[in-house]
Amino acid sequence: MGETGDMATKDRVFGWGIIGSGEIARRFASDLMLVPDAALVANHSRSAASSEEFRDAFGSRRSYSDLDSFVSDPSIDAVYIATPNSLHLAQALKAMRAGKAILTEKPLAPSHTEASVIQREAARVNVFAMEAMWTRFLPAIVAAKAKVDAGEIGAIRKITAQLAYARQYEPESRYFSRSLGGGASLDLGVYCVSLAMHFLGQPQKVSGLWHAAPNGVDMSSEITLHYDEAEAQLACGFDRDGANHFVIEGTEGALRLNAPFLKAQRLTVYHGFAQNAPFGPLPGPSGFIGKVLDRLPLPGRKVEEYSFEGNGLQFEAMAMMDAMRKDEKNSAVMPLSDSINALRAINIVLAQPATTRVIKL
Secondary structure (H helix, E strand, C coil): CCCCCCHHHHCCCEEEEEECCCHHHHHHHHHHCCCCCEEEEEEECCCHHHHHHHHHHHCCCEEECCHHHHHCCCCCCEEEECCCHHHHHHHHHHHHHCCCEEEEECCCCCCHHHHHHHHHHHHHHCCCEEEECHHHHCHHHHHHHHHHHCCCCCCEEEEEEEEECCCCCCCCCCCCCCCCCCCHHHHHHHHHHHHHHHHHCCCCEEEEEEEECCCCCEEEEEEEEECCCCEEEEEEECCCCCCCCEEEEECCCEEEECCCHHHCCEEEEECCHHHHCCCCCCCCCCHHHHHHHHHCCCCCEEEEECCCCCCCCHHHHHHHHHHHHCCCCCCCCCCHHHHHHHHHHHHHHHCCCCECCCCCC
16 A cells, blocks of 8 residues: 555555456446445556546546556555456555555456455455455345344354356456356355355355356356255356345244346245245246235235445445454455355366256256
């Protein structure tokens, strides 16, 4: 940082820098406007023209096309890395070695081994580092975690989650390009795995299978996390539009983070009759009929709304700023160890040969 120590962020506006100018970078810049005492002080893109356009669009104070100059900007307290997965490690290392805290877009890196390098370097240079797993910081997720921790649904026995969006196969796009770190598991499955571990911790065993796109990256996958007394059954894919729910079933109740759970704004709580009813926590019919059934009065079912402005990325930014102002170097909600464990689970499954059948859920 330009100013070292606690005073760098406690007594003035917190300066953010953004690497990247794509869709997620734009969402973050937009949501940053909702964060008190935060300012976009610099942005970087490989193209000077796109960097300047981003600056003008979001009110950044300075734009850069040279990465060394960007990370040397003394007004930057933290860098948000919003580039293709394959660039995360190198850019994170460069930023941290310049003394900048980092918030790296998910996944932290394409593999758990690269993520471990980021963790070790953050500790060596003594800077805050976190994966931008923004879903963990949403009000609905925070509420669900509090309910689980308070024992409101008893002991967790099963988690079921799916995140799938149909995408046309384009081998050069970031979704499918191997060189850019593409594949459904790193783009979508990481949300399922990370959130399941948020509630259940690190599993004792990981199993699964995956189906290949024409160029060999994963088009879809199923990942199961095994625990002594629980199981998380997770699925993701670019081959279909999924239910995109996240259901936690316990011994005394259940919770459903309504679709799409990665930006959840509604939490449904089930107890007693509602938990075991035909249209309980696991989604029943889809479309209009499903929506009607889901809203009919049902004993033991309670719907809680957690709406928010913007895209929801402001919550991770606020959490990181708060942690840094307390001179913390790792997030209690999204520690680097969790990022590494989630990537390890994904890597275990993808290390297996692809299945020859189309996955049907």
